Amino acid sequence: MQNPAIEYDYTVAKWFSYLAILFGILGMGIGVLIAFQMAFPELNYIFGEYSLFSRLRPIHTNVVIYGFTLSGIWATWYYVGQRVLKVSLKESPLLNGIAKAHFWLYFITALAAVISLLLRYTTSKEYAQFEWPIDVLIVVIWVMWGIGIFGLIGLRREKTLYISIWYYIATFLGVAMLYLFNNMEVPTYFVAGMGDIFHSVSMYTGSNDALVQWWFGHNAVAFVFTVPIIAMIYYYLPKE
Known part of the structure; x- marks a missing residue:
């Protein structure tokens, strides 16, 4: 007898x-604009300070x-998780609720992150510009x-874990480790009574800060742009 x-x-x-389509259009559109700004500097001022290359590039x-x-x-x-594990989100109201909350919290945080960069709230660290409240939400x-x-x-x-699942797990664990260690920050307002409520400083100093930052920067590219893409390739590419 076959299972239903x-x-x-x-x-x-x-x-x-x-959302990927929306962010793709937005991010790449800003990329085109800042590319033209390097050839036509006057484009830096079409929206005043908010269209400066230095303001838009981190957003891009x-x-x-x-x-x-x-x-x-x-x-x-x-999509892939349900298919290869042979289980539906509908079977668990808890996991289904968490998945939907995951989307909405991410969407709200993404909007807050863009607005914060427009308003110059930034740690000035490449690929890790968000200040501590955004970091907490990301965690x-x-x-x-x-x-x-x-x-x-x-x-x-399905008792056997298909290889794509292992790559998604690696993405989750790898980025978690990288993000937590690189974004250890001290909120100056609460610790020393100085600066803006959103302002923070890195727990690392000098060359240690630089080393941790680019340990994060290079590996973040690997674990965001490479590892999960391999998970997709193993599932979506035609197989013999």
Whole structure:
């Protein structure tokens, strides 16, 4: 007797797909603008200080990396994860709720991050410009994804973990380690009563700060742009 067909829930996968398209257009559109600014400097001032190259370039990189790319990764996870584990999000109201909360908290945090960069709230660290309140939200978002990953694994019908799952797990663990260590910051307002409420300084100093920063920078590229893409390739590319 055959098992009844599983009715997969692709709602969150679709939401992240739409968001990936939105962030892709936004991030790459800003990239085109700042590219033209290098040839036509007067374009720096079309919106006053808010269109300066120095203001838009961090938005471009972060929207493409943490907006477009992460949205695509999560869109594929919420599709691939269910398919290869042979379990639907519909079977767990808790995991389904966490998945939807994951999307909405991420969307709100992404908007807050863009606004914060426009308003010059930045740590000035490449690929890690967000100040501490945004960092805290990002950690919560990442933990929610981890709950989703290991929750679905715990409910799976397919006992063998397909290789794509291992790459998603590696992405989760690798980025978590990198982000936590690189973004250890001290909120100056609460610790020393100095500066803006959103301002912070790195826990590392001098060359140590630089070493940790680019340990993060280079490996973040690997774990965001490479490892999850391999997970997608193993699932989506035609196989003999």
